[in-house]
Amino acid sequence: MSGNGSGLTRRDFLRGAAVAAIGGAAAPRVLAEPGNEAKPQAPPSKSRVVLVRDADVLDGEGNARGPVLERMLDLGVAALAGKPAADAWKAWFSASDTVGIKTNVWRFLPTPPDLERAIRDRLVVAGVKAERIAVDDRGVRQNPVFREATALVNVRPMRTHHWSGVGSLLKNYIMFVEDPSAWHGDSCADLAGIWKLPAVAGKTRLNVLVLLTPLFHSVGPHDYSAKYTWPYRGLLVGRDPVAVDATGLRILEAKRRLHFGADEPFPVPPKHIRAAETKHALGVADPAKIELIKLGWEEGVMV
Amino acid sequence: MLPSSVAGYAVSGPETRYGPDDLHDYIDGAAEVYRAFGLREARVLRWEKPGAPEIVADVFEMGSAEGAFGAFHHDVREGHPAGIGRESERAGASLAFWKGRFFVSILPSEETGAAGEAVRAIGGAIAAAIEDEGDPPRLAGLLPSASRTVRSVRFVPSKALLDRYFFLADEDLLDLDAEEVEGVLASVVPREGAAEDAYRVLIVGYPDEGAVGRAAGRFLEGYLPDAGESGLARTENGRWTAVRRVGGRAVAIALDAPTRDEADSALGEIAMREGGEKP
Numbered sequence: 001m002s003g004n005g006s007g008l009t010r011r012d013f014l015r016g017a018a019v020a021a022i023g024g025a026a027a028p029r030v031l032a033e034p035g036n037e038a039k040p041q042a043p044p045s046k047s048r049v050v051l052v053r054d055a056d057v058l059d060g061e062g063n064a065r066g067p068v069l070e071r072m073l074d075l076g077v078a079a080l081a082g083k084p085a086a087d088a089w090k091a092w093f094s095a096s097d098t099v100g101i102k103t104n105v106w107r108f109l110p111t112p113p114d115l116e117r118a119i120r121d122r123l124v125v126a127g128v129k130a131e132r133i134a135v136d137d138r139g140v141r142q143n144p145v146f147r148e149a150t151a152l153v154n155v156r157p158m159r160t161h162h163w164s165g166v167g168s169l170l171k172n173y174i175m176f177v178e179d180p181s182a183w184h185g186d187s188c189a190d191l192a193g194i195w196k197l198p199a200v201a202g203k204t205r206l207n208v209l210v211l212l213t214p215l216f217h218s219v220g221p222h223d224y225s226a227k228y229t230w231p232y233r234g235l236l237v238g239r240d241p242v243a244v245d246a247t248g249l250r251i252l253e254a255k256r257r258l259h260f261g262a263d264e265p266f267p268v269p270p271k272h273i274r275a276a277e278t279k280h281a282l283g284v285a286d287p288a289k290i291e292l293i294k295l296g297w298e299e300g301v302m303v
Numbered sequence: 304m305l306p307s308s309v310a311g312y313a314v315s316g317p318e319t320r321y322g323p324d325d326l327h328d329y330i331d332g333a334a335e336v337y338r339a340f341g342l343r344e345a346r347v348l349r350w351e352k353p354g355a356p357e358i359v360a361d362v363f364e365m366g367s368a369e370g371a372f373g374a375f376h377h378d379v380r381e382g383h384p385a386g387i388g389r390e391s392e393r394a395g396a397s398l399a400f401w402k403g404r405f406f407v408s409i410l411p412s413e414e415t416g417a418a419g420e421a422v423r424a425i426g427g428a429i430a431a432a433i434e435d436e437g438d439p440p441r442l443a444g445l446l447p448s449a450s451r452t453v454r455s456v457r458f459v460p461s462k463a464l465l466d467r468y469f470f471l472a473d474e475d476l477l478d479l480d481a482e483e484v485e486g487v488l489a490s491v492v493p494r495e496g497a498a499e500d501a502y503r504v505l506i507v508g509y510p511d512e513g514a515v516g517r518a519a520g521r522f523l524e525g526y527l528p529d530a531g532e533s534g535l536a537r538t539e540n541g542r543w544t545a546v547r548r549v550g551g552r553a554v555a556i557a558l559d560a561p562t563r564d565e566a567d568s569a570l571g572e573i574a575m576r577e578g579g580e581k582p
Contacts, residue, residue: 009472009526014539106331162333163467181335184463186470219378219394220408221330221337221361227395227414260381267379268467 046291047243047284052076053234053297057212062231064212066114069235072296073118073208076237079293089126092205093151098132099123100146102172104156105137108224109215111155115208119153140175141199152200154241155208158248159215162223164188165270166252168245169207170282176200187268192242192276209236209248216255218267230255233297242276242283243290247303249273250287254302304432305348305360310421312350312358319347339461340373341366343404350425356413358422362429363406368437369485373458374406375399380455385423388430389437395419398426403435442487442506442553445576447569452489459486459505469503469558476525477554478518483510493565502542503558504569512551519554522546535566545570550577 052072059065074085081088093099101119103111116135123133134145141147154169161167163184170191174180176199183191195201212235217228232251238244249270256264277285284290294301307314319329323342327334330345337345346362365371375390378399385391388400388407396419398409409426411418443456459465462479468488471477478484486507493500509515523530527544530536535545542559545566549555555573560566 009474009476010470011526011538013470162336184335185466185473187467217379219380220397220399220410221333221363221374222408222410223331223333225394225397225410227397 046289047238047240048080048291048293049236049238049240049243049247050076050079050293050295051234051236051247051301051303052079052295053232053301055233055297055299057233058231062213064112064114066112066118069112069114070118072235073115073122073237075295076208076235077122077206079295080237080239085122086125089122093123093126093128095127095129097128097151098145098148099128099134099151099153100140100143100149101133101135101153101155102140102146102175103135103137104167104172106157106159106167108222109157109159109213109229111157111210112212115155115210119155119206119208123153138175141178146199149199149203151205152203153206153208154204155210157210157212157214158236158245158252160218160223160228160252160266161270162218162268164191164272165266165268166245166249166273168248168270168273169209169241170195170245170272170276173200187271189271189275190280191272192280192282195241195276195280195282204241205239207238207241207244209238209244211236211248211251214248214252214255216252216259228259232300232302240283242273242285245273245276246285246287247290247292251302304362304429305346306425306428309350309428310352310424312352312355312421312425315349315351315357321345321347335463336377336467337363337365337374339464340377340406340458341370341460350421352421355421356411356415356418358409358411358418358425360407360409360425360429363408365404365406368401368404368435369440369458370460371401371404371406371437372439372443373460373464375401376455376457378455385426387423387426388433389439391426393419393423396422398422400426400430401437402430402433403437405429405433440485440487442485442508443489445506445549445553445555445573446487446489446504447491447572451492451494455489457488459488459507460484465505469505471558472526474525476518476522477505477507478509478514478521479507481514484508484514484518491569493561494568496561496565500561502560502565504573505556505558506549506553506573507556508553510552515548515552515554519546519548522554522556535563537563547574549574553577 057068077088078085136143156172159167173194211232213229236244276282323338343364350358380392382392382394385393388402391400396411396414409422462475488505490501543566546556547570557566557569
């Protein structure tokens, strides 16, 4: 049903017609490997996501300990690839690549600099030239490395978000568009559409969702209160950003249930994650389609 | 308005001011929200005390008390009232309140009891300096009784904000982006039901009867074409949506009510309040 013959209404979504009506859903896309970026492949039966937790990753003041964080990253990458971490980086990146590390600088909960450095170091060891690696967030559209990037690494903390429900890996690419607010409609439901744009399509080879101290509820002009963070001490690593986001979302939902004492929907529904599977076919959000490997500290794991 | 020293804290650095056009330099992403509520100016001041967390106060001067109400109720409020301003909330050591045309948020860099006390003192000083009390949006007074509304009553002066709270349609079916048009949205618990059965009630006010008629017609045509003369239809999720003109200058809509009677009675109650009757 469309008002005055154009545009969608809530009722379209209720009846499920929107998925078919909108069209444009991309064919299932696997993450790019060097040399096969343009080759469509059938999706794997399950998307693998690795959760790594370490009780020692935070110091007494809640700051990340770099060496522990590096160890967690290596464990996650190795489990994800099913081979030693160094071999995995070499399989995913090559000397001919130009790599953008899309980070997140939100001042209350930025990507830990030590994690950015660890990723950069591993890319160099894998053969990528240091000058062809850049770390950026809000300047990606102007950054020459990102403009020429053949590959991307997506790394950011997960948190609740006032426009999209949660700040996710999917959401992290909004800085690649000229007008981010144009994607805010309907709780940013179509964020996965950004992943079809030329600047990013098929380039993401690794996603790292940081859950060291996730923000599970937002208040105030800055969306932040330390009261609503907790020391989860985890990293989620995966090749399918939708599967990683969906797993992170389950953890935030579980924390909200614990905190509020009952199912407490996000004030803004994070519908973009589910829509990334059902409408955009970017990856899988259904837990039944996700192979979750859990490593390390088990207390309070929640998934 | 902003105290230079309080509870052992002293102001640190100059006050910073932002307008609607550069607020995004200070607030990541959410600046659009405050602009939508009619932001005139945001003032930011920091206080420090040796060995204690820094405290930052954001004072948003909106164009109206309704805008300040809207900014306060933009967040889900689960904390306890602090008795400061017209409405307030303590969430851990932080404080938010609205009074007059002002919405104020005070946040310490760390959650400590001492910082919380200082935050409260700073908030009290700011509130005392605001002379006008301010009133909530008039339309909020038409909503079903407070005991049946859950969480915040949202102020909706634009379609973007309605989308933020409850996506209705791509199109601005209710003309929310037009001049002198604004609404309120609330979750309402059914007369015979539990909080988890809550549905939404939206009331939109217009400058004249013509605008009401055009918006109601557009909503019926675009969203409820199956409603007919009754203005009520069962939607695809098995719930009921109904629209009714109330008084001469407002439209009330019950969205996803569990039963036909519930939708009908909610709109009837709103119409009675608009008519000056007690439901």
